[in-house]
Amino acid sequence: MWDDEQLLALLKEALQDNQTVPPDFFQTGRNAYAWHGVDDELAQLSYDSERDLDAVAGVRAETAPIRALTFTSAHLTIELEVGDDALLGQLVPTGEGAIDVQTQAGVIATVPVDAVGCFPISPIPPSPFRLRCRSIDGPSVVTGWITL
Amino acid sequence: MRDDPAVIALVTAARDGDQRAWDEIVERYAPLVWAICRRYQLSRSDTDDVAQTLWLLLVEQLGKLRQPAALPGWIATTTARECLRVIRTASRYDHTELTSDSQLDPDSSPQIEQEVLTAELYAAVRAAFAELPDHCRELLSMLISDPPVSYAEISATLSIKIGGIGPQRARCLDRLRRSSSLSAFIDSERADQ
Numbered sequence: 363m364w365d366d367e368q369l370l371a372l373l374k375e376a377l378q379d380n381q382t383v384p385p386d387f388f389q390t391g392r393n394a395y396a397w398h399g400v401d402d403e404l405a406q407l408s409y410d411s412e413r414d415l416d417a418v419a420g421v422r423a424e425t426a427p428i429r430a431l432t433f434t435s436a437h438l439t440i441e442l443e444v445g446d447d448a449l450l451g452q453l454v455p456t457g458e459g460a461i462d463v464q465t466q467a468g469v470i471a472t473v474p475v476d477a478v479g480c481f482p483i484s485p486i487p488p489s490p491f492r493l494r495c496r497s498i499d500g501p502s503v504v505t506g507w508i509t510l
Numbered sequence: 511m512r513d514d515p516a517v518i519a520l521v522t523a524a525r526d527g528d529q530r531a532w533d534e535i536v537e538r539y540a541p542l543v544w545a546i547c548r549r550y551q552l553s554r555s556d557t558d559d560v561a562q563t564l565w566l567l568l569v570e571q572l573g574k575l576r577q578p579a580a581l582p583g584w585i586a587t588t589t590a591r592e593c594l595r596v597i598r599t600a601s602r603y604d605h606t607e608l609t610s611d612s613q614l615d616p617d618s619s620p621q622i623e624q625e626v627l628t629a630e631l632y633a634a635v636r637a638a639f640a641e642l643p644d645h646c647r648e649l650l651s652m653l654i655s656d657p658p659v660s661y662a663e664i665s666a667t668l669s670i671k672i673g674g675i676g677p678q679r680a681r682c683l684d685r686l687r688r689s690s691s692l693s694a695f696i697d698s699e700r701a702d703q
Contacts, residue, residue, distance in 0.1 A: 363696050366683045373686070374654040376635035383544045390558060391536035391543075394565035395529055398572065466562060490563045507566045509559070509595070 393466070402494060402504040405433035405440055433493075433505040440495060440505060448484035451493070455479070459497035463487050464504075469494075486510065514579055514630070514694060516637070521578035536565070538637070539582060542629035543589050549621070550593035556600075560592040586626045631695065638689035646682035653679060 364372060409432035429444040439454040451461065456479030463471040465488055475481045475495070483493075489509040496502050520538075523531035543564060547557040567588060575581065639647065648668055652659045665672045686692065 364687065366680060369683050369687060370650070370654060372631075373635055373639060373650060374656075376632040377639070377654070379541050379545075379632045380636060383541050387544060387558070387561060388536055388540050390561050391540050391565045392529075392533050394562070394569050395524075395532040397566060398524075398527065398532070398569050404570070466566065489559065490566060506570060507563060509563050509592075 397466075402502045403435045403437065405435035405438060405495075405503050405505045407506050407508075408432050408434040429510070431508070435503045437500055438495065438497070438503045440493065440503070442493075442508075444486070444510060447486065448482055449486055451475075451481040451483065453479035453481075453495065453497075457497045457500065459495060462494040462496065463491060464494060465491045514634075516691065516694070517581050518578045521572065521575060521581055525572040532569075535568075535581070538633040539585050539629065541632065542582065542586060542625065545625060545629070546586060546589045546622075547593055549625075550590070550597060552593060552596060556596045560589060560596060563592050564589050582626045582630050583622075586622050586629070590622055634691045634695040635686075637691040638686050641689050641691065642682065642685055645678075646685060649675070649678055650682055650686070 409430070411427065411430040431442040431444070433440040433442075441452040441454065443450045453459075453475060456477070457475070458477060459475045461473050461475060461481050461483070462469045463473070463483060470487060470491075471483070473481050473483055475497075490507040492505045492507050494502060494504045520531045520535050524535060540561070543561050544557070547560055552560065564585065568585070571584075575584065639650070642650070645668070649664070649670070652664045652667065659667075661672050661675055664670070664675055670678060
C-alpha cells in the first residue's frame with residue numbers, strides 16, 4: 363500500500379499534525395472526563411426555539427425573539443427562557459426543590475425552586491453549563507450541557 | 511475504517527470508567543477537532559469553547575453511541591456544528607453576512623468525510639509509531655526531522671554505521687507497516703474497495 367518513501371512521508375505528516383495542536387488543548391479534553399459517571403437522570407434538549415424555528419422558517423428573523431429551551435427526561439420537563447441578563451426556569455410537573463448550576467469548574471450557584479416550579483438564574487452562567495434539579499420527592503435530573 | 515476494533519475498545523473502556531482510555535481518545539482525535547476549528551477560522555478562545563462543549567457532550571454520550579466505531583465521524587460532525595453555532599452567534603452581533611448556510615452545513619460537506627479519513631489514518635500511524643521499539647522511533651524521528659539530519663550525524667548520535675542506516679530504516683518501516691494499528695487500517699481500506 364505504501365512504499366518506504368511514502369510511509370516515511372506519511373509518518374512525518376501524522377506527527378506534525380499532532381505537533382500543531384497546543385498541549386493545553388489536549389488537557390481540556392482530558393479534564394472533561396471528570397464529568398463521567400454522574401448517575402442522575404439525563405434531560406435531553408427536546409426543543410430549542412433558535413434551532414427549531416430556523417428549521418421551520420428557513421430564514422432567521424432580523425430581531426431574535428426570546429430564546430426558549432426545553433429539556434425532557436422520563437420524569438421531568440425543564441423549560442428555560444433566556445432573557446438579557448437572567449434565565450427563567452420552570453419545572454413541569456411543578457415541585458419544590460433546588461437547582462444547582464454547574465460549569466466545568468463545578469457548582470457555581472444553587473437557586474431554590476418556588477411552589478409553582480419557577481426558578482430565576484441571574485446572572486446567566488458562562489457557557490457551557492448545565493442544571494441539576496434536586497427535587498424533594500423524585501430522582502435528581504441533570505440537563506445536557508447548554509451553550510448560549 | 512467503519513469498525514476499527516481499537517476505537518470500539520477505547521469507547522467501551524472509557525464508558526466503563528477507564529480514564530486512560532478516555533485520554534487515548536482525546537489524544538487521537540483532538541487534532542481532528544483542532545483542524546476543523548482551523549478550517550472554520552475560529553479564534554483560539556472560540557476553538558477552546560467548541561472543544562470544551564464537544565468533549566463534555568462526548569462524555570455524556572459515551573454510553574449511548576450506537577456505533578462506537580463511528581466515533582470519529584461523530585466527533586467531526588459535532589465539532590463542525592459547534593463551529594457553525596459560534597459563527598452564527600458572532601454574525602448576529604456584528605451583522606456581517608455569512609456565506610450561504612448550505613456551504614457551511616456540516617452534513618453536506620464532503621470535506622468532513624475527508625477530514626475524518628485523514629484523522630483516522632494519522633491516528634493509526636501515530637499509534638503504530640508509538641508501538642515501535644525505541645531504536646526505530648529514534649531513527650525514524652531523525653530521518654524525518656526538519657531541517658534534515660545528515661547520515662553522518664545520525665550515525666554518530668545513534669551509534670549505527672552509515673552503511674547500516676539504510677537496511678535499519680527499511681526494517682523499521684516494515685515493522686511500522688506491519689504493526690497492528692496500521693495493518694488493521696490497511697485491511698479495512700481493502701475491504702471498503
